Amino acid sequence: MRFVVITKPMKKTLPDVIPSATWVSALLRWFDRHRREMPWRNRPTPYNVWISEIMLQQTQVATVIPYFRRFIRRFPDVKTLAAAKPDAVLKLWEGLGYYSRARNLHETARRVIRDFGGRIPSAPDALKALPGIGDYTAGAILSIAFHQPAPAVDGNVLRVFSRFWGLRAELRSPVLKKTVFQRLSPIIHRANPSHFNQAMMELGALVCRPRNPLCPECPLRETCFAFAHELTYLLPVREKSVRIPHYRVAVGIVRRNGRLLIAQRPYDAMLGGLWEFPGGRRQAGETLRETARREIREETGLTVRVGETLGTVRHAYSHFTVTIAAFLCEAGRGRARPVASLRVRWVFPGELRRYAWPSASRKIIALLQKRPA
Numbered sequence: 001m002r003f004v005v006i007t008k009p010m011k012k013t014l015p016d017v018i019p020s021a022t023w024v025s026a027l028l029r030w031f032d033r034h035r036r037e038m039p040w041r042n043r044p045t046p047y048n049v050w051i052s053e054i055m056l057q058q059t060q061v062a063t064v065i066p067y068f069r070r071f072i073r074r075f076p077d078v079k080t081l082a083a084a085k086p087d088a089v090l091k092l093w094e095g096l097g098y099y100s101r102a103r104n105l106h107e108t109a110r111r112v113i114r115d116f117g118g119r120i121p122s123a124p125d126a127l128k129a130l131p132g133i134g135d136y137t138a139g140a141i142l143s144i145a146f147h148q149p150a151p152a153v154d155g156n157v158l159r160v161f162s163r164f165w166g167l168r169a170e171l172r173s174p175v176l177k178k179t180v181f182q183r184l185s186p187i188i189h190r191a192n193p194s195h196f197n198q199a200m201m202e203l204g205a206l207v208c209r210p211r212n213p214l215c216p217e218c219p220l221r222e223t224c225f226a227f228a229h230e231l232t233y234l235l236p237v238r239e240k241s242v243r244i245p246h247y248r249v250a251v252g253i254v255r256r257n258g259r260l261l262i263a264q265r266p267y268d269a270m271l272g273g274l275w276e277f278p279g280g281r282r283q284a285g286e287t288l289r290e291t292a293r294r295e296i297r298e299e300t301g302l303t304v305r306v307g308e309t310l311g312t313v314r315h316a317y318s319h320f321t322v323t324i325a326a327f328l329c330e331a332g333r334g335r336a337r338p339v340a341s342l343r344v345r346w347v348f349p350g351e352l353r354r355y356a357w358p359s360a361s362r363k364i365i366a367l368l369q370k371r372p373a
């Protein structure tokens with residue numbers, strides 16, 4: 001358990017746990033006036049809430065809305081989603097990131113058909129046993145779609161209550177999550193669970209923001225510990241983040257008879273199921289051209305002649321960043337063979353858009369499309 005000692009003098013004293021009646025009604029009144037329009041809020045069915053909550057993980061509402069609309073148009077219910085091909089689900093997810101969410105959605109839809117007759121379960125344990133549904137998502141589905149008094153505690157809610165109750169445990173520590181969950185449980189039993197959880201999420205997104213919270217506009221300001229003690233800049237407590245590594249990568253746009261070679265990543269790998277140009281990380285002492293030649297041979301069995309540079313793109317993932325050099329390559333003789341569970345395919349440039357690509361590869365495709373034919 002990690003705590004910091006806040007040595008700043010206290011201006012006034014607030015009770016350890018503030019009686020909830022006043023601030024809960026202030027919060028719900030605020031939500032009633034300020035709630036944003038979101039397509040899943042119009043029809044909060046278990047399916048819609050589940051899809052939206054998975055899409056909203058690590059992703060802003062404005063980004064999610066068009067993805068959600070497209071997804072629901074194509075897969076309006078569990079049955080259509082379960083029957084879809086994995087590539088079709090990934091294609092609709094293209095650009096949203098964290099692709100394991102799409103694979104888990106698909107697998108969960110299949111299990112809901114197989115084990116629950118197509119109805120998303122309303123029992124907490126059954127829900128949490130499904131792929132991709134943890135405590136937070138289960139809490140959101142149970143409260144918003146089934147009106148059960150289940151707290152939904154994510155990073156936003158932890159931030160709000162670290163400040164509101166003056167909790168000094170580190171933001172990502174289990175002890176903070178447990179404390180907030182235990183304090184919220186009796187409160188949510190007395191409130192409208194759906195509105196209460198959505199109000200907390202909305203307050204975290206619009207008012208109690210990570211930086212520069214808008215305290216004068218906040219419905220909780222009268223009873224907020226951090227506001228009363230001018231500690232909003234210190235709470236929540238965060239450990240210093242570690243420096244994330246940077247990698248140099250080389251890929252080849254391998255050509256033969258007007259077609260390009262693309263490879264599919266194994267389903268159990270990062271970005272699993274998405275397509276990319278063959279290549280990989282530079283090893284010590286290699287030039288990037290040597291990296292491209294070696295990686296293409298290792299991944300596809302093909303020997304290539306590495307030609308001119310198409311361009312360089314940068315991309316940031318959650319745990320590392322990459323600079324990718326893309327080279328135009330000519331394939332030598334022989335068949336391209338998939339290695340491990342990779343599939344490889346020769347496609348015409350106009351067919352690239354049919355496949356699902358990670359964002360970094362889409363930047364390379366954009367460079368390719370800018371070139372004269």
Ligand code: SF4
Pocket residue numbers: 160163164207208209213214215218219220221224225226227232
């Ligand atoms: S008063 Fe400020 S710090 Fe407290 S909950 Fe509201 S926005 Fe957050």
